[in-house]
Amino acid sequence: MKPGTGMMDVTQMMKPTSSRVYLVLLHVMFLVLYGAHLTWPLTRLQGGLIIALSVLTLLVLTVPRTQLSTAWFLGLLTLGNASILFATTMMEMVSAGPWILCALMLLLAMASYVTCLFHFALLNGLVIGSYAWLLHHMSLLQTENVLLLPALLCLTLVFLSKISLTQAEIRRLTETEEYTRSKSLCDALTGLPNRAQFLERVGRAVQCQQQNREMHFALLFVDLDGFKPINDRLGHKAGDAVLRQTARVFQGCLRKGDIVARYGGDEFTFLLNHVKGPSDAIRVAERILAKVQTPIDVGEPVQVGASIGIALSTNLHEHPEDLIRDADGAMYRAKAQGKQCFVLSDQAADVSTSELKARWKRLTHLGWNRV
Numbered sequence: 001m002k003p004g005t006g007m008m009d010v011t012q013m014m015k016p017t018s019s020r021v022y023l024v025l026l027h028v029m030f031l032v033l034y035g036a037h038l039t040w041p042l043t044r045l046q047g048g049l050i051i052a053l054s055v056l057t058l059l060v061l062t063v064p065r066t067q068l069s070t071a072w073f074l075g076l077l078t079l080g081n082a083s084i085l086f087a088t089t090m091m092e093m094v095s096a097g098p099w100i101l102c103a104l105m106l107l108l109a110m111a112s113y114v115t116c117l118f119h120f121a122l123l124n125g126l127v128i129g130s131y132a133w134l135l136h137h138m139s140l141l142q143t144e145n146v147l148l149l150p151a152l153l154c155l156t157l158v159f160l161s162k163i164s165l166t167q168a169e170i171r172r173l174t175e176t177e178e179y180t181r182s183k184s185l186c187d188a189l190t191g192l193p194n195r196a197q198f199l200e201r202v203g204r205a206v207q208c209q210q211q212n213r214e215m216h217f218a219l220l221f222v223d224l225d226g227f228k229p230i231n232d233r234l235g236h237k238a239g240d241a242v243l244r245q246t247a248r249v250f251q252g253c254l255r256k257g258d259i260v261a262r263y264g265g266d267e268f269t270f271l272l273n274h275v276k277g278p279s280d281a282i283r284v285a286e287r288i289l290a291k292v293q294t295p296i297d298v299g300e301p302v303q304v305g306a307s308i309g310i311a312l313s314t315n316l317h318e319h320p321e322d323l324i325r326d327a328d329g330a331m332y333r334a335k336a337q338g339k340q341c342f343v344l345s346d347q348a349a350d351v352s353t354s355e356l357k358a359r360w361k362r363l364t365h366l367g368w369n370r371v
Contacts, residue, residue, distance in 0.1 A: 019068045019113060020060070023077070027060050030081055030106045034088070037099055049084045056080050062124050071119040078111045081323065082127050101148055104131060108152065112159045120163060124156040168245035178334075187262040189240055190247035198269055202320035205271065209313055218281035219312045220270035222288065224249075225305035225339040227266040230298075238298040245296045246304065253287045278344060281310045285342040300339035307334040308342035315347055 002322035031053060038046055056077055067073050074313075085103050107127050114120040120314045132149055185197035193201070193325065224246065247282050250268055251259045265267045272281055285308045295301040309330030311323045330345040337343065 005122075020065060020266050023060050023068065023110065023113065026110050027057060027077070028083075030103060030110075031057065033099060033106070034085065034101050038088075043141065046088065046336055049088060052080065052084055069113050069115055071116060071123075072112055074111060074114045075123055078107050078123055079126060080203060081110070082107055086130055090134060090137060095221055098132075100145075101151075103150065104128075104152060105155065108155055108159065112163065115163070115167075117160060117163060117167075120155070121160060124152075124159070128156070130154045188330075190244055192247050192251075192263050192268075193259060193261040195261065195263050198259070198263065198271065199320050199324075201259060201271055202323065205273065205313070206317070206320055207325075216275050218272040218275045218278075219311045219323045219327045220281065220285060220288075220342075221263070221269040221270065221308050221309040221311070221324065221331045222270065223331055223335070224266040224268075224292075225307055225335075227304050230302050230304070234298060234302070235298075238302070241298045242296055242302065246292065249291050249294065253291060255284065255285060258284075269327070275312070278310070278312060281312065282342070282344075286312060289340060289342065297326070305340040306338050307331050309334055309345060309347040315345060 034053070052349050059073070060077065063073055068136065068301050085100070085107075089100065104127065108124055111120060111123045111127065114123060123147035130147065131152070135143075135145055140146070185194055185200075187194045201275075202219065208315070209217070214357050227239065227242060230242055231348065243262070247260070247262065247268070250270075254260060254270075257273045258271060260268060270284065272284055275281055288306055288308060292306045293303055309327040309332070311321065311330060315323060315326050317326070319325050326345040327349060330343040334341050334343040
């Protein structure tokens with residue numbers, strides 16, 4: 001997730017069970033307050049409203065926790081309770097006394113669990129508007145009951161402010177966490193993804209291929225030829241400059257959707273997504289070999305080469321490390337052939353027989369086989 005693109009809901013900062021506990025507590029308080037002002041024996045209308053309250057109570061207790069703070073559920077809970085409250089007050093002509101203020105505050109507290117500011121404002125607006133309509137219907141607009149309206153509006157503004165501040169703090173924490181994570185997954189010298197991030201990306205590619213056997217990718221393991229003499233003769237600053245410039249060159253060799261990482265020292269790794277066959281990986285390798293020899297000025301012109309090992313996702317593998325080992329073995333064969341060249345992985349040559357057997361055993365145990 002990119003910084004600033006995703007924002008946690010308020011409920012993600014608390015345990016889901018806590019949300020249910022608080023909503024149950026608010027609803028029980030509403031039930032007690034409502035029940036204390038019923039007339040006995042109950043009328044048919046009151047009996048029907050009690051059944052409706054029982055259904056809402058059952059929903060609070062049983063609704064999936066992922067739905068607890070959704071607008072539809074809290075809207076149903078709040079507006080349902082409000083309708084029951086106002087129906088009783090209007091149909092039974094119960095006086096709009098202080099108990100209604102308590103009931104309305106409980107309803108607004110329930111609505112405050114809505115994480116979207118717009119939905120919360122809309123929901124509270126409906127509750128407060130319904131109360132205003134009730135006062136008008138009962139000809140109570142000229143009484144002190146109307147003072148509840150500005151008080152409820154102020155309470156709504158307080159809730160809006162608190163929710164807004166909480167969401168802003170969550171956004172800040174999220175962006176800080178994402179920034180810290182992205183920094184920890186980048187190589188400080190070149191700015192490229194580091195080994196950890198590369199392994200994570202290859203792991204995703206492996207998972208995608210397990211779901212879609214038609215999706216293939218390739219790994220390139222690149223070791224710079226002639227880097228160590230430059231580093232030893234001209235010093236680490238010159239070596240760092242070579243690595244930074246080489247990283248920029250490698251980035252210019254990427255196709256859309258591919259990544260290059262600094263695997264460690266003067267070793268770089270490429271993940272080529274959506275390859276149709278070895279020819280796609282070979283073309284990228286040839287481009288790398290052509291561009292990597294461009295002279296680099298570090299006080300004097302220097303030049304490096306590259307030995308490249310290529311491993312295709314059709315290789316027998318279970319984990320990202322399997323393919324990286326295959327590409328690494330092919331890279332050493334490229335060095336043995338005179339450097340400044342690439343070699344396609346041949347598992348018969350790059351992987352020991354015991355390792356291949358172990359991979360087969362693990363994959364067979366997982367219940368799937370390579371085509």
